[in-house]
Amino acid sequence: MENDIFKALADPSRRKLLDLLHASDGRTLSDLCEPLDMSRFGVMKHLNILEDAGLITTRKVGREKLHYLNAVPIRQIYERWVSKYAEPWAIGLTSLQNELERDINMDKKPRNINQIAIKAKPEQVWQALTDPAKTSKFWFNCAIRTTWEIESPFELWNGEEKKAEGIILEMDPPKKLMMSWRFISFPGTEKDTPSRITWEIGSHAELHGVTLVTVVHDEFEQAMSTAKILENGLPIVLSGMKTLLETGEMLAGE
Numbered sequence: 001m002e003n004d005i006f007k008a009l010a011d012p013s014r015r016k017l018l019d020l021l022h023a024s025d026g027r028t029l030s031d032l033c034e035p036l037d038m039s040r041f042g043v044m045k046h047l048n049i050l051e052d053a054g055l056i057t058t059r060k061v062g063r064e065k066l067h068y069l070n071a072v073p074i075r076q077i078y079e080r081w082v083s084k085y086a087e088p089w090a091i092g093l094t095s096l097q098n099e100l101e102r103d104i105n106m107d108k109k110p111r112n113i114n115q116i117a118i119k120a121k122p123e124q125v126w127q128a129l130t131d132p133a134k135t136s137k138f139w140f141n142c143a144i145r146t147t148w149e150i151e152s153p154f155e156l157w158n159g160e161e162k163k164a165e166g167i168i169l170e171m172d173p174p175k176k177l178m179m180s181w182r183f184i185s186f187p188g189t190e191k192d193t194p195s196r197i198t199w200e201i202g203s204h205a206e207l208h209g210v211t212l213v214t215v216v217h218d219e220f221e222q223a224m225s226t227a228k229i230l231e232n233g234l235p236i237v238l239s240g241m242k243t244l245l246e247t248g249e250m251l252a253g254e
Contacts, residue, residue, distance in 0.1 A: 008053035014046045021069040057113045068113040075235040112217040116238045120245040122201045126174030138240030192223035
């Protein structure tokens with residue numbers, strides 16, 4: 001998989017496409033064709049390579065297919081290689097999707113998507129997501145407290161400090177979990193209204209024994225500080241979940 005990522009990043013046109021999605025996420029093929037001096041077919045081919053490498057994800061919204069930058073593989077490259085040798089310049093990679101100074105188009109939802117493939121069963125992923133003893137090992141030492149019933153409240157605690165809270169909006173174990181989300185203790189989030197996080201869990205279409213986990217964060221038009229925190233944090237959470245389920249270990253620094 002790493003080879004696919006490095007090969008995808010080697011082409012300047014594909015790097016340009018990632019730059020365009022970094023500047024404005026959730027774009028159509030037509031939007032992405034305009035800045036590039038190549039045919040629609042050529043752009044589509046490059047997008048397919050980026051999607052196969054996991055660097056972008058796509059979503060159907062109405063009749064349109066929207067493209068989103070996926071920060072998780074970049075975070076994994078950082079954890080696997082860059083952090084060992086070049087911490088200072090690695091900041092540029094890990095912040096590739098950090099900036100949210102972009103226009104919000106209400107017709108282009110969901111807005112932020114992260115995706116990862118984990119060598120585990122969907123039931124194991126669901127357990128990791130809902131068992132406080134496991135979440136504390138990959139979610140920045142935080143444990144989720146809830147009765148796991150629809151419309152029940154949940155809280156995210158780090159020791160004696162509550163970090164976030166929300167409501168369980170939808171559950172379909174082990175396939176889907178949707179929750180509202182509001183930070184409690186992070187500076188700058190005091191005026192943010194609740195946003196929404198959706199976990200989608202399913203068997204990989206091509207890889208046996210592999211589960212594809214997609215996390216969608218949306219409805220954050222009045223919660224931009226929250227969106228910035230989650231764009232930084234969710235790739236680390238997903239990488240930590242993958243490491244825990246595949247190796248039984250925690251990410252370094254957790």
